[in-house]
Amino acid sequence: MQFPREELFAPGHRGCAGCGAAIVARLLLKAAGKDTIISNATGCLEVMTTPYPETAWRVPWIHTAFENAAATASGVEAAVKALKRKRGKYKDKKINVIAIGGDGGTADIGFQSLSGAMERGHDMLYVMYDNEAYMNTGIQRSSSTPFLAATTTSPAGSKIRGEDRPKKDVAMIMAAHGIPYVATACISYPEDFIRKVKKALSIEGPKFIQVLQPCTTGWGYPPEKTIEIGRLAVETGVFPLYEIENGEFRITYKPAKRKPVREYLKMQKRYRHLTDEDIERIQKYIDEKCKLLGL
């Protein structure tokens, strides 16, 4: 695959060295192209890309608050429609309206506005960049934090061993909205992610993509490992890649043989408190999930 060469996400942004969220944004814009309007939730990506008077964005971009990227995008989409119809704006261009938010802004505080926007059938794509905790504010747990991961609000203590609840399955909840396209992706598989974004944008109506994006600071690993760890999340079955098109479920990447989750967990500080027994519990949980999905 020859990747699109246009760089719509500029360097000079304040993301950490090895930032996965920056990779999400860059790949997303490569897939979407310049006729795109972005509605960005408050979070790492928004903060690191737009300290006034500088912006890393080369497409029209709006941020309003934390919990409402989807609602803001609803307004953008409605306005684009109205201005096209009533005043001939945007000529005949197809404008991609894309909302993007982290797991906190999507699965937690922005969940209602996301559900509303998806249910109303707006022609938009929502991208959840999933780094499994509130990284912007210093690594607090979100509902997308996986089982037993340590964060500053789900610390590994002597009584509680990190996050005590399993990761909330937002993609499946979005699928339950009956929208035409839902997919999971991971930045370590850029062809797959770009293909999914392009496919989503070719479909009219609400679309949702959850993209896993390892975070060097929050997960605790050296920055050069961002892609490698993402790949392991997929190869171990911790984060399966699939798409659901018009209700049709399809695994889009099937590891020849799933690697043990231990390989994935041992690379990250957030799991360093785990005992063999803990790892066994996680392995069992992942095995069950994979079986369900046919992995």
Place this chain on the structure above:
Amino acid sequence: MIEIRFHGRGGQGAVTAAQILAKAAFYDGKFCQAFPFFGVERRGAPVMAFTRIDDKKITLRSQIYNPDYVIVQDATLLESVNVVEGLKKEGAVVINTVKDDLDLGFKTYIIDATGIALDVLGVPIVNTAMVGAFAGVTKLVTLDSVKKAIMDTFKGKLGEKNAKAAEVAYNEMIKKYG
């Protein structure tokens, strides 16, 4: 300024009646105002609505405590509501009932609006007939304006039927009370 209070039950269209009366006054070239008693009542509960009519712009926004007229859409309300409360001494009541021996302590005009509604509309919804009856008794608004107000409140056939109900009630009151 003339102040009118409507008594009805939730769902009987007392608010609509108050608005029709206001509109009729407006069509007669007067100033008007109509509003519900702002309650949490649901279908069936006693409700009130108000109309003000004047020759000049109405700025008063308080509720109506001493009405000139009271319109009672349902005589069973007499059991639970003091419908004549605050009514001016020289005021009058227009009430829907088949009884003819009511003593409310005020000048009282009686109409069998339910009978008219059943005849003309086929349903016991009396609000438009009551506005017609009120117009017949008081001549505060013309029948033409009442009918016009009804016709733009209810569309098409329903409007025509309701205008007819108002007309029948109006004529009956003229016949009965002159």
Place this chain on the structure above:
Amino acid sequence: MCEVKVITGTSAAAEAAKLADVDVVAAYPITPQTTCVEKLAEFVANGELDAEYIKVESEHSAMSACIGAAATGARTFTATSSQGLALMHEMLFIASGMRLPIVMMVANRALSAPINIWNDQQDSISQRDTGWIQIYVEDNQETLDSVIQAYKIAENEDVLLPVMVCLDGFILTHTVEPVTIPKAERVREFLGVYEPKHAYLDPDRPITQGPVGVPDCYMETRKQVEEAMERAKKVIKDVNEEFAEWFKRKYGNGLVEAYNLDNADTVLVAMGSICGTIKYVIDELKKEGKEVGLLRIRTFRPFPKEDVKEFLKDANNIAVLDKNISLGFNKGALGIEMASILKNKKVCNYIVGLGGRDIRIDDIKAIIDHVEKAEDDETLWVGLKE
């Protein structure tokens, strides 16, 4: 020819939004605003208004969607009340900070707890510092006219601020009275098409809206809003005059309306529909040979400080009526503002009509009596039950 219809305040607001040919409506129903958004839905469903109507899942999303739409370059309308307005609170700052000329009808209603659907003005008063222009109207005609004026004010390049048009819940929202509805073409000509220069989202001009306001720029953005508020005073006055030329109706000088002030030593100061009742009482007292005046504050933000000083320079007994209360200070917002402006005058504050408590003719008369006899500034709650 204009058309006169006997309609409610919420219908008047909806009619005005239709006349303004809004592009996007995003709203969530709440009593007593509901009939406004129902009417707008009807207009859109019948093709009378060519707009995108977003049936959002909350007021927070209603304002978010309006911000998104306005930032894209659309003329935008929403309406809410009470708890809904409180839920929007966060987004109100964002709308003004992003300088988006959104217009919103607020059906004034008390805040919980206890839950109460009836009228007072605590809801919009509590949004005082959000950078929104606030217009308080006295009747349904003014509701319609003010929504139209609001677009003209908000979209003025000297202003570029959102405007809320506040009308008293039930007292206006659910009361029908005659309202003159101007011709759509006239209103469209009066307003023109909204063509923002500063904020619109278009791939041909990729701008970034809503960036991080670092300490190096944030304070300037606040000062800019304050300056826009100050400029808005003149714009509101100008629009009031211009509107009068086009549509033959005006509301005082746009910021305040003086009623029978000339020979009045006693002046009531109030906002909203209660001013109608006060005018009624003033007219009655006049017949008895007693002169009492009213200064109606039409725009609470920007606050007409200069006009207040000028119009009240000869009054000695000033009674400020508030349908809100700053708990812990025992004064209403208007009372606090007036006291800070009229430093050497007797200013009594009357807390009235909270949660729908009816304000009767006798209440107004009692206030007049009280302020005339009061020896110093006092706060009195009027209409309390024993």
Place this chain on the structure above:
Amino acid sequence: MVTIGAIIYEPGSSIKNKTGSWRTFRPVLDNEKCVKCENCYIFCPEGCIQEDENGDFKIDYDYCKGCLICMNECPVNAITKVREEK
């Protein structure tokens, strides 16, 4: 002067912020070894590895933060790291 609504009108103006000084290690790309798989190009969070007119990938050290994802993802070890001497 802050713009009205703090709107930023210059797309991609973050390029004014050169992040090259963040590096501890500098990735060095050996174009002789490079097989042009594009891994380094596509995974770079800064987008600072670009093709030159000859089709060779070049690292823009003005922006490279030295995360070394490129080195880690290079299948032929064409990228090595050297310590920045500051």
